[in-house]
Structures are given as C-alpha cells and as structure tokens.
Amino acid sequence: MPVIFPQSPAYISGSMADKTKTTIHDIAKKLNVTASTVSRALHNNPRISEETKKAVLKAAKQLNYQPNQIAAALRHGKSHIIGVIVPTADRSFFASVVRGIEEIANKINYKVIICQSYDSYEKEVQTVEALVSAGVDGILASIGKNTTAFDHFKQAQAKGVPVLLFDRTTDELDVSQVMIDDHLGAYKIVEHLIQQGCRRIAHFTNPRKISIYKERLRGYQDALRDHDIPFEESLVVESNLQLEDGRNSMKKLLKLKKRPDAIFSASDYGAMGAMQVLKEQKIKIPQEIALAGFSNEPFTSFTDPPLTTVDQLSITMGNFTAELFFEQLQSDKKPIRQKTILTPEIIIRASSLRKENN
Amino acid sequence: MPVIFPQSPAYISGSMADKTKTTIHDIAKKLNVTASTVSRALHNNPRISEETKKAVLKAAKQLNYQPNQIAAALRHGKSHIIGVIVPTADRSFFASVVRGIEEIANKINYKVIICQSYDSYEKEVQTVEALVSAGVDGILASIGKNTTAFDHFKQAQAKGVPVLLFDRTTDELDVSQVMIDDHLGAYKIVEHLIQQGCRRIAHFTNPRKISIYKERLRGYQDALRDHDIPFEESLVVESNLQLEDGRNSMKKLLKLKKRPDAIFSASDYGAMGAMQVLKEQKIKIPQEIALAGFSNEPFTSFTDPPLTTVDQLSITMGNFTAELFFEQLQSDKKPIRQKTILTPEIIIRASSLRKENN
C-alpha cells in the first residue's frame, strides 16, 4: 500500500540544480580556455601550466564537475566496467565470488555489471551479447548448466572482449580458468571419514555430466582405493542433491542389508536431508553414521550436529579471478591462457567427528 | 598453482576475427547507403523502405553487427543501465533483493551494476559519484549503517539521475522508498508467541539508532500492551545481534530470578545463539522457552528445532523497487514520491510451536 507523500517544495520549485551535468566545456567557458586545455589539466598533462591546472581544478570543484565516463569510454574504447555472469547471484557461493571480484575491481576503479544466466543457454547468449554491446572491458563468467556450445564467448573474444571463466568452466574455449579442485576436496574429506573409522562410506552424487560431480565421485573412489576399501556400486546414490533428494537417498540406504557408516554427499543440501532422516530415526550422528557435505553453505555451521563439509574458497576465487583478469588486461602481451586450480579446505565439524582429539 | 596451457594455434594465428566490432558504417558501406539510413532501418523507422530494412538486417546479421551502446548512450543520454548500491551483496537478504531487481530490469533490457558500500560512508559517496559518472539511468540504494548525510544522493538527483531507496531508507531525501513493516512483523510474531501461551517474552535488540531495530522493539512493546502483558525493562537485552551476542544475551537472561518463557530476537543470528545455549543447558525449546528470530535467513529452516522467524520478502522487495523505478522513469511527469511498505510474513516453525494444531 503506497503512501503518497506531499511533494516537498524544493522538489517542485526547481531549487535543485537544473539537472544538467557540467562538462569540460562549461569549465572551459568559465576560464576562457578551450575544452582541450581543461581535459589536459584534469589529466595532469605536463604541457599545461601549474597555474592553469589549479584554476581548472578549482573551477571543476566549484561547478561540481564529474567526468562523463560514457564519452571517455567511447573515445578510447575502455569503459572501466567488467561484466560478470553467474547462474544465479543469490546463491551463497556465487554471491561471495562476486564479492571477491568486486573487491579487486574496486581497488583499481573498475565497476562490475552482474548478470544472471539462470542456467539458461539463451539467456547466457543474450547476456554476453548485451555485455559486449555495453562495451565492457572483459567478461568473467561461470557457465550455465545447460551450455554446451560456446560460440557466444568466442564472438565476444573476436570482438576484442577478453573472457575468463571461473568455477564452472570448459576446456573448449581459449580462456584462462579459475576453479577449485573438486577431486581433491572429495578425496580429503573421504580420507577424513576413513580416519574416523568409517568403512562403508556412501556417496550422493548427481547424474549430470557436469565435471564437478564427476570429479567428486572420482575423489571418493580414489580415496577408497588408496585406503584399500572396496568400492560398492550400491553405496552410490544418484539424485538432484536437494534436500528432499537427500532424504530419499538416505531412506534408500537405510534399507540395505548392510547399512553404511558414513555418507559423503556432493552437496550440503543432500547431506542435510540425510541428517533429518537420521535424526527422525534416532540414528546417532556421527557414532552410527557420520555425515559430510560439500560447499560450506552458510547453514552448515548451524545444524545439529554442525555439518562437516568442503569450503570452496568463494571469496578467494573471486579475488583470484579478478586479479588474473586485470593482470592479463594490463599486460599488452597476448594473454597467457592458464588454468588455476585452487585447493579447497575441508571443514571438520561434529557430524563426522567420532574421536575427541583429531 | 597455475597450469600454463600450450597456446592453441587459433589463438596465435589470428584466425579469429580481427577484433574489430562492426559498426553501422560498415553496413552502410556494404549496401551503398549512409549510416543514418542503417540506423533508421535498424530502428524500424517508417521512413525507410521495407526493402532497405531487409537488406540492412541481413547485412547486420552477416557482419555480426552489435550496436555500440556506449555511443548510443552518449548520443541520447540514456545508458539502459541502473546502479544498485547495497551494503554487502553476499548477505542473503540483499542478494535476493538484487535478484528481484534484476528480474524486472532484464525484462525490459536494462542492465544492473551492483555496488557494495560495505557500510562505509566514504565508499558510498564514491560509489554514487562513480555511478553518475558511468551514466546510469538511475540509482536504487539501501543506505549504509554509518550514513547520516545524504548530499551525495542529492547531487545525483541534481544531475538528473533519479534515486530510489529500499529497505534501509531515510525521510531526509526526496525519494520514493520501498521497505517492509518492521513494526508489524515484530508485532505479529510476538502476538504469535503470546498465543502459544508465552507470557514472559524477552527481546534481543540493537542499540543503534537504526529505525529497523527501533521499529521491531516498538512492535514488541505494542503487542505486549495490546495483550495486557506488562513491559519489563529487564527482558530487553541490547547487543550487536550476532551469534555470540545471542549466546551472551541468553546466558544473561538465564540468570534472572524469573526466567523468560520466550525470546524474540531482532535477528536470526541472535536467536541462533540463544538456541545453542538452551540446547547446551538442556532447556527444552519451545516447551520451556520458545524462540523466534527475524529475517528468515536461509539457515533458519535447518536448525533443530527449525526457527520461527519473519520473512522480509526480499525478492518481492526487489521486484517492487525495480517496477516502481521503471514506472517513474517512463512517466515523464515528475516522479511522485511515495513510500511503499510491504507486509512481512511470519514463518512459524517448531521453535515456537507449543500447541500441535495452530
């Protein structure tokens, strides 16, 4: 229910300035010089006398001058804006990556345009085109789940807009990539479970052909193998890894003749679903069944027991991605295509901690 | 540890296009017309023959033309970009609001620049200036905690950049505002606690002069009064409302001669801290002490018991803010300053549910 305010006098009377941004021409006129002199003065060009510079700076302040970046951008082809594409900005992980990118960008006076692809291929294509149109100086993207063709990124590159991928990447593009080592994260956490005495470790995974889930599965398998634990097909449950899926998967596993003594879910939500079922059935966590998830979602520290998980270094990833990008942007050499793989950290919490001191 | 890739041949050889965006002049040249004709054709101007239009569209597609929005923006003073300023983009609430804004903006082909003030006044000022410089068509902002002067926003308005505030707003500016009714949210949730049989309801609040906490406190007091429950100063605990603060506040309350039988925390984190302490001390939730928070942070549905809280309609707020903004932008009339107050929803969960059917 909107409340309509009475218009304030100031708003009506036009006592506010005349809605005209001042330009270098205004400053020039005031000082009886030309716009080029003003421009040079503002850029501290050595060919301008100190006297004039001071006068220009003073006038600029007086007139409350702010440069029109659009004009500047048009003139020299640099907008000082970078585009970031994420599947969705309100997932904690991506929100943090974006924050990490922004931190770096802001330091050197770059602005960030955030776009969401909603995992739609069409939207992703449009977004890339729009960003190119908007004249961004580069695109940092995490590709959508349904993207299998990459021409839109190639087009951007062809038009001189550098592209860099993070988290969800592909080798089909000639771009630098920043991601985390999903295999290692999974390996480490499964190893941890083994160290806690677990021997029948189940795994919740996703059937999609997305590399992250395949990597986590591989990490799980490799850790088992390296510790001489046989891999059992029946202990791997495929699903969408959401809360409900986790519940269903857990129920399914509880029906096995030989129950697992630990669950490693490739997502925290899946692990959370499992936790709910276990608690409902009064199965002790971690004594009877230990639990571990993946992603370090914010909620994992608030569950009871708190959930062991893998932190994906989201902020770091953002920082790193941005730093890499700006490095490549500044060096006028052809960017060196490189793949940076960050090492994830396992966060051990009570849901997997059977021994007191470990 | 970066992995350096071998450069792919394509990347070196320059087999990719020549990094030159095609312009309307390129199209014009190809068709032996002028750029103005091309421009008009692309804009479906009735003065251009169908024949020419078709030819232009075809050539545009062939040459992979994408308009340079920077040039267009310079020409007609509209960038089709809006700036959004939030204290921090990785807090669930703001991330969702931003998403809500983006949803609407995208529909009409607007891009969103996201900026974070980190609750720093200086950063906020800089950000506003930068956005004006960047030529945004408007600024949607949630003001920082430390902002008490608003000249930077006035300056933006003076330069013709409309401003609209959401969530954290102020009446000191001549702008439309979108927020939620904190008073009502608090009132409703306290009323709910009363209906559950609670009579000694404590409140965690924040001493800052931020209106949201004052409003929640008022809502709490009004609900008590309307149900003939005396207000007790000793049941109101001030803190920063973070997890630790909640723990401390709870411990403090447990030392009272007469313990409270419910806690309404102005933040979910505070409530979570209380929950931890109660569980440590084996105090039953909600039977002995019921709990309610505020904000509907994502973790609240995963606690044990799940936490009763107030949802702030973040996405809706974003949608609404953006819609309001674009309405005002489109109507060439002077924007009508209006205050929109959304009604929050209380989310009742087990932490406060004493009676089975309610």
Added chain:
DNA sequence: GGTTAATATGTAATCGTTTGCGCAAAATAA
C-alpha cells in the same frame, strides 16, 4: 638579431549513434 627550442594553448578530428533538416523522386491530387 635571427634561429632554435621549449612552453602553453588552440584547432579540429575522432569514437559510433542518433536525429533534425533538407532534397530529390515518386505518387497523388487538382
């Protein structure tokens, strides 16, 4: 004093699109 160099500023083109104005040619009206 005349040539050269250094200094400080102006001129004008440019970035790519948009758009008011104008001008033919074609179409219609008288």
Added chain:
DNA sequence: TTATTTTGCGCAAACGATTACATATTAACC
C-alpha cells in the same frame, strides 16, 4: 499538366572527452 503530398534517403551536427597536430608566445643560444 501542374501542384502538392508522400516516400526514401543523405547531410551534417550533435553527445562529451580525448589527442595528434598546429600555432603562438617566450626563452635561449650563438
């Protein structure tokens, strides 16, 4: 047929900042 309108397009000036090139003034040097 002539007058008038309509149609289709070109011309050129914006938008605001930047910058290569030119110019004017002063200083410096032999």
